[in-house]
Amino acid sequence: MRRIGILTRDCAGINACIRAVVRAASFYDIEVMGIFRGYEGLIKGDAKILNRRSVSGIINSGGTILKTARSQRFLTPEGQKQAVKTIEDNDIDGLIVIGGDGSLTGAHLLATQYNIPVIGIPATIDNDVNGIDLAIGVDSAVNVALEALDKIRDTATSLERIFVVEVMGRECGYIALQVALGGGCEDVLLPEKEFDLKKMCREITEGNSKGKVSWIIIVAEGRAKAQNIADKITDITGLETRIVVLGYIQRGGSPTAVDRIMAARLGNFAVELIKNGHRDECVGLKDDKLITVPLEVATKPKHIQVEDFYRLIKILT
Numbered sequence: 001m002r003r004i005g006i007l008t009r010d011c012a013g014i015n016a017c018i019r020a021v022v023r024a025a026s027f028y029d030i031e032v033m034g035i036f037r038g039y040e041g042l043i044k045g046d047a048k049i050l051n052r053r054s055v056s057g058i059i060n061s062g063g064t065i066l067k068t069a070r071s072q073r074f075l076t077p078e079g080q081k082q083a084v085k086t087i088e089d090n091d092i093d094g095l096i097v098i099g100g101d102g103s104l105t106g107a108h109l110l111a112t113q114y115n116i117p118v119i120g121i122p123a124t125i126d127n128d129v130n131g132i133d134l135a136i137g138v139d140s141a142v143n144v145a146l147e148a149l150d151k152i153r154d155t156a157t158s159l160e161r162i163f164v165v166e167v168m169g170r171e172c173g174y175i176a177l178q179v180a181l182g183g184g185c186e187d188v189l190l191p192e193k194e195f196d197l198k199k200m201c202r203e204i205t206e207g208n209s210k211g212k213v214s215w216i217i218i219v220a221e222g223r224a225k226a227q228n229i230a231d232k233i234t235d236i237t238g239l240e241t242r243i244v245v246l247g248y249i250q251r252g253g254s255p256t257a258v259d260r261i262m263a264a265r266l267g268n269f270a271v272e273l274i275k276n277g278h279r280d281e282c283v284g285l286k287d288d289k290l291i292t293v294p295l296e297v298a299t300k301p302k303h304i305q306v307e308d309f310y311r312l313i314k315i316l317t
C-alpha cells in the first residue's frame with residue numbers, strides 16, 4: 001500500500017479525522033491523496049496530495065477541508081466507472097471514506113463491485129451507522145443543540161411559553177433523545193416511537209392548571225415538522241406556542257473532546273487496517289474498544305433503544 005485516497009462528508013470532527021489519517025499514513029510511509037467534493041470529485045479527478053503540513057491547525061475546525069457534495073452521477077454505472085478510473089489513473093491503492101450512511105454505501109459498492117480496498121469511518125450527526133456505538137460528529141451536535149436549548153429555556157421560562165424545538169435526525173432519533181434528556185425537556189417525538197399527541201396535550205392542560213407554565217418539546221426532523229406539532233398543541237390546548245428549527249448549526253462548529261479523540265483513534269485504526277489488507281469494513285467504537293464491522297452491516301438500518309431514556313425523561317419531567 002503506497003498511496004491511499006481519502007474523501008469525506010461534513011460534520012464536526014471530520015477535519016480532526018483527516019489529520020489523523022494523513023499523519024498516521026505518513027508515519028507508515030503511505031502517501032495520502034485528498035479527494036475534493038466527495039464522490040463527485042472522485043468522478044472528476046478533483047484530487048491533490050496531502051502531507052503532514054496540509055493538515056496543520058485543523059484539529060479544532062468544523063466542516064471538511066476537502067469540501068463535499070452530493071453526487072447523482074455516482075449513482076450511475078458510468079459515474080462509478082469514471083470514479084474507478086480516477087483511482088487507477090492516480091495509482092491509489094486503497095480508499096478511506098469518512099461519512100454517514102450514503103458515503104459508506106458508496107464505499108461498500110466500490111469494494112464489492114469494483115474490487116477497491118475501502119475502509120469506512122463513521123461520521124454523521126444522525127448516528128445511524130449500524131453496529132457501532134457513536135459516529136464522529138454526534139457528540140458535538142448534541143452539545144450544540146443543548147447550548148441552544150439552554151438559551152431557548154430562558155425565554156420559555158420568562159414568558160411562560162410552550163416551545164417546540166426541531167432537531168436533526170432523518171431516520172434515527174438519537175440526537176432528539178439525548179437532547180431531550182440532557183436538556184431537561186418535557187417530551188420528545190422520535191421516528192422510532194409512536195406518539196400520542198392528545199395525551200401530551202392533556203398533560204400540558206393538566207400541568208397548566210397546576211401552575212406549570214413552560215414546556216420544551218423536542219421533535220426529530222424525521223418524525224414531524226415542529227410547526228405542525230406546535231399548531232396542533234395550540235388548537236387542542238388553546239395555549240400559545242413557539243417553534244425553533246435548529247437545522248444546520250448542529251452539523252457545524254468546533255468538535256468536542258469526545259469527537260476529536262474518537263477521530264484520532266479511528267483515523268489511525270483505519271490506516272492500520274487498510275495497510276494490513278483489510279477491505280470493505282467500517283471502523284468504530286463499541287464499549288470504548290476499537291472494532292470493525294463489515295460495511296454491509298454498517299449500512300443496514302440502525303435500531304436504537306429508546307424506551308429506557310424515554311421513560312427517564314417522563315419520570316424527570
Ligand code: F6P
Nearest residue numbers: 100124125126168169170221251
Ligand atoms: O445526515 C445528517 C443530516 O444532517 C440529516 O439529519 C439531514 O436531514 C441531512 O443531513 C440534510 O443534509 P443535506 O441538506 O446536506 O442533504
